Amino acid sequence: MKAAPEAQKRLLDLAELDTSLDRLRHRRRTLPELAEIDELSKRLAQVSTQIIAAETEAGDLARDQAKAESDVDAVRVRVDRDQKRLDSGQVSSPKDLASLQSEIVSLRRRQSDLEEVVLEIMERREAADARVTTLKSEREEVTGTLRAAEDRRDVAFAEIDKETGELTSGRSAITADVPADLLGLYEKMREQTGVGAAMLHGGRCLGCRTSLSIADLNRIRAAAHDEVVRCEECRRILVRTAESGL
Numbered sequence: 598m599k600a601a602p603e604a605q606k607r608l609l610d611l612a613e614l615d616t617s618l619d620r621l622r623h624r625r626r627t628l629p630e631l632a633e634i635d636e637l638s639k640r641l642a643q644v645s646t647q648i649i650a651a652e653t654e655a656g657d658l659a660r661d662q663a664k665a666e667s668d669v670d671a672v673r674v675r676v677d678r679d680q681k682r683l684d685s686g687q688v689s690s691p692k693d694l695a696s697l698q699s700e701i702v703s704l705r706r707r708q709s710d711l712e713e714v715v716l717e718i719m720e721r722r723e724a725a726d727a728r729v730t731t732l733k734s735e736r737e738e739v740t741g742t743l744r745a746a747e748d749r750r751d752v753a754f755a756e757i758d759k760e761t762g763e764l765t766s767g768r769s770a771i772t773a774d775v776p777a778d779l780l781g782l783y784e785k786m787r788e789q790t791g792v793g794a795a796m797l798h799g800g801r802c803l804g805c806r807t808s809l810s811i812a813d814l815n816r817i818r819a820a821a822h823d824e825v826v827r828c829e830e831c832r833r834i835l836v837r838t839a840e841s842g843l
């Protein structure tokens with residue numbers, strides 16, 4: 598392949614620019630905020646599930662409490678009614694009186710048992726409500742941290758994208774100076790090795806850092822200036838400059 602030495606030299610600018618673009622792509626992919634956002638999103642989903650569970654439990658307990666309170670009320674109504682009958686003096690038979698008094702005693706015991714149940718449910722309900730409150734404040738905190746991380750990510754993305762845009766326009770300006778076949782070879786090598794072209798500097802290929810053999814250097818020395826030469830080691834396009842040591 599043949600190409601004007603100036604076009605070949607442009608490949609070094611292109612390689613430098615592509616390295617910068619690769620670095621930007623890598624930075625965009627590995628921003629610490631991305632891992633942080635992932636972690637926080639998982640935590641947020643977890644907390645939201647826990648809130649639903651705690652709210653469901655609190656709701657169930659509220660229903661249980663209402664039911665237990667209405668049980669207490671029903672017994673209280675019966676105790677009041679029996680007590681009124683007793684106080685009215687209308688029940689005179691000793692047998693009926695004894696039976697009424699015994700019913701009142703047993704109803705009062707039942708009422709006290711049911712009131713215990715209400716208290717126990719209320720305690721559990723308070724605990725569930727407190728859990729909901731704690732989880733909601735945690736959700737708020739995680740959401741705030743997540744939004745802040747997303748903002749930092751967006752700022753970094755915007756910065757990277759701006760720089761990428763500038764380098765990409767610079768790249769178009771360079772590729773306009775490089776003939777299509779040389780550019781094609783550059784892109785192919787770039788795909789295979791990450792870097793398409795390297796400088797021959799002091800007898801070394803700066804792509805793979807190998808010192809060229811005397812025979813290879815002689816071969817390159819003998820090659821025409823517009824001949825496109827390659828590194829025998831890494832196959833990259835070797836660009837000759839004043840510092841090539843030829």
Ligand SMILES: [Zn+2]
Pocket residue numbers: 795802803804805806807828829830831832833
């Ligand atoms: Zn090389």
